[in-house]
Amino acid sequence: MAGKLVKLLSDLKEPEALAFVEEALGKGVDPTDLLGESQEAMKIVGQRFAEEKYFIPDLVFSGEILKRIVKMLEPHLKAKKGEEAKRLGKVIIGTVEGDIHDIGKDLVVFMLDVSGFEVTDLGIDVPVQKFVDTIKETGSTVVGLSGFLTLAFDSMKETVDAIQKAGLRDKVKIMVGGGQIDEQVRGYTGADAYGKDAMEAVALAKGWIGG
Amino acid sequence: MEKKWEEMSAEERREARFETWLSAEGVEFQSPEAEATYKASITRFKDALLMEKVPDRVPILFVATFMQPDIYGVTPYECMYDTEKLISAHRKFLVDFKPDFYLPPIFGGKGKVFEILDYLQYKWPGHGVSKESVYQTLEGEYMLPEDYEALIEDPTNFWLRTYLPRICGALEPLKDIGAFTDIWELPFISTSMVPFGIPEVQNAFKALLEAGNEAMAWIEEIGPFEMEARGMGFPSCAAGASKAPFDILGDTLRGTRGIMTDMYRRPDMILKAVEKITPIYVKQGVNGANFAGNPIIFMPLHKGADGFMSDEQFKTFYWPSLKAVILGLAAEGCVPWLFCEGSFNTRLEYLTELPKGSCFWIFDRTDMAKAKELLGDTICIGGNVPSGLILTGTAEQVKEYCKNVIDVAGKGGGYIMALGTAMDQGKADTLHAMIDFTKEYGVYKK
Numbered sequence: 001m002a003g004k005l006v007k008l009l010s011d012l013k014e015p016e017a018l019a020f021v022e023e024a025l026g027k028g029v030d031p032t033d034l035l036g037e038s039q040e041a042m043k044i045v046g047q048r049f050a051e052e053k054y055f056i057p058d059l060v061f062s063g064e065i066l067k068r069i070v071k072m073l074e075p076h077l078k079a080k081k082g083e084e085a086k087r088l089g090k091v092i093i094g095t096v097e098g099d100i101h102d103i104g105k106d107l108v109v110f111m112l113d114v115s116g117f118e119v120t121d122l123g124i125d126v127p128v129q130k131f132v133d134t135i136k137e138t139g140s141t142v143v144g145l146s147g148f149l150t151l152a153f154d155s156m157k158e159t160v161d162a163i164q165k166a167g168l169r170d171k172v173k174i175m176v177g178g179g180q181i182d183e184q185v186r187g188y189t190g191a192d193a194y195g196k197d198a199m200e201a202v203a204l205a206k207g208w209i210g211g
Numbered sequence: 212m213e214k215k216w217e218e219m220s221a222e223e224r225r226e227a228r229f230e231t232w233l234s235a236e237g238v239e240f241q242s243p244e245a246e247a248t249y250k251a252s253i254t255r256f257k258d259a260l261l262m263e264k265v266p267d268r269v270p271i272l273f274v275a276t277f278m279q280p281d282i283y284g285v286t287p288y289e290c291m292y293d294t295e296k297l298i299s300a301h302r303k304f305l306v307d308f309k310p311d312f313y314l315p316p317i318f319g320g321k322g323k324v325f326e327i328l329d330y331l332q333y334k335w336p337g338h339g340v341s342k343e344s345v346y347q348t349l350e351g352e353y354m355l356p357e358d359y360e361a362l363i364e365d366p367t368n369f370w371l372r373t374y375l376p377r378i379c380g381a382l383e384p385l386k387d388i389g390a391f392t393d394i395w396e397l398p399f400i401s402t403s404m405v406p407f408g409i410p411e412v413q414n415a416f417k418a419l420l421e422a423g424n425e426a427m428a429w430i431e432e433i434g435p436f437e438m439e440a441r442g443m444g445f446p447s448c449a450a451g452a453s454k455a456p457f458d459i460l461g462d463t464l465r466g467t468r469g470i471m472t473d474m475y476r477r478p479d480m481i482l483k484a485v486e487k488i489t490p491i492y493v494k495q496g497v498n499g500a501n502f503a504g505n506p507i508i509f510m511p512l513h514k515g516a517d518g519f520m521s522d523e524q525f526k527t528f529y530w531p532s533l534k535a536v537i538l539g540l541a542a543e544g545c546v547p548w549l550f551c552e553g554s555f556n557t558r559l560e561y562l563t564e565l566p567k568g569s570c571f572w573i574f575d576r577t578d579m580a581k582a583k584e585l586l587g588d589t590i591c592i593g594g595n596v597p598s599g600l601i602l603t604g605t606a607e608q609v610k611e612y613c614k615n616v617i618d619v620a621g622k623g624g625g626y627i628m629a630l631g632t633a634m635d636q637g638k639a640d641t642l643h644a645m646i647d648f649t650k651e652y653g654v655y656k657k
Contacts (some may be wrong), residue, residue: 012475055521057471064472098344100334103467125340150598150636151344180598180632188603197518 009041031076042114050199087118089209090140094122096155101148104178111198128162148179156189173208224544228506238441245444252311261568265624269653271311273630276318278637279304288342291322294432313445321429327422329380345635354464359480381418384411449509451499456485456532461514485532493539506546516553541569575631579620593627606644
């Protein structure tokens, strides 16, 4: 039995995966194990994405299936509260001021989360000061700035500058990505790195934080 | 004797449309030079497109949303609320930058129209985003999974009674009207009129009238400028627009998450829906070309880009209907302008299926060397100056970029200099560098 959910979820077999979870719960399988298997599956999904065997729709759909599985597991997990899974490190993500695009940002949040990071998602159109305040509050060591529009170039630069002014620049690594961002724009913003997709964001965070 | 339209081949129709475009009927040229420039630009583009001869130089043809006004300090809000300011900035741009083509300043539309309709699918300057920001789409499921059947059964009915009421607050009451096909013959006419007596429905129609008045006032300002721009020697770069049928589903109706999950949960519905709407988007393009007397149909592509789906999904869901629209437009003598943001490296092989000279592709992050290698004998390609380089780079960097792309993709013609994306912002020195350098370095030696 062990590993079956890993395979079903990582192969994106939605009806089969959901039926399996329902049956397993009925048989009294430990929901924590099922959650563990789901996390294992998501790692495989991420791996396949990085290897270009999977593409954005596969990431999105795996997230949809995972959401449904977690919803089924939740009532059982509450009854049996285990310790919080150990997290690799803290990352702040947000779409910068003036930009309301969230698809790319959400994928990055999702992949960081399933890769074991504690992610503070600040949402969209995030004011510069909000990033600064959140670094102080959470002690996160990685900040990801997302943006789809070219207007985001300046918002990113302003955010990096504000982090610098607040005396926090040497405490955090900053990554940028989305839309028209490239190495040229990365240089303009003063960020430490540019990632072309969600798995590159994970690789960057792992490189900086470890894990 | 002149051939009838029905008897013409696709190539003859295209030729006829180019002749209409070149004839510049109703245009009062400011000078003989302006007329010569106008005609030379079209001819240059045509030579690059058809790939039968090498043009005099690399044509320049780009698309932008708020870039030109931004260069003159006119905000996106002003563009959408002060048409005079918008036009004045575009006029200055034409005089200062002398691009090959004129880009109609219609992208933002009229802010008031959206206000009257209580338009909900986008935020626009001053309405949900700052006055300095640009319009931005609100991702959402404007068509629900259970709506597929209604869309497939009767797209117009779905649009009128489901989609429009969802995307425009003021049109919400239209969900209560009946299907227009229910209105037949005397005994049933009066009962069919009853919904139009509902006060809320009447308010929806009043909103349409008001929006129509605003739109008419707006186009009455833009229209004369269009003729003025032509008179200055700048042909308009596009007649109308169309879209990949999958993008209509994915961008317009189901949203990114919706369409991506549909590919797993209801693949058959997607296929039926794209098949149903494909002829509609051929017609939209043809109508635009007929109206404007210009063959170019702008088609922004989104969800078929690299990474946005697998090759199998592209082959199944995206390409067949896109190809059908391209071929459908080409059969009517139109020239689809595939505007390909993101990258298309893994899709380039598919483009080799397209007939020579049938369309042109402007790329963003696609490998231009690979595109040239695969399409160099059949399909005109263009691009791909990055917006990031224009906005954050130097004029020297831009020249270097343009030199490289002309060397790689411009060899022997079949290439258009263009920005990779529809730019919201601009920077004068780098944009000048792109245009001026291309005019100089892009000349083909005879």
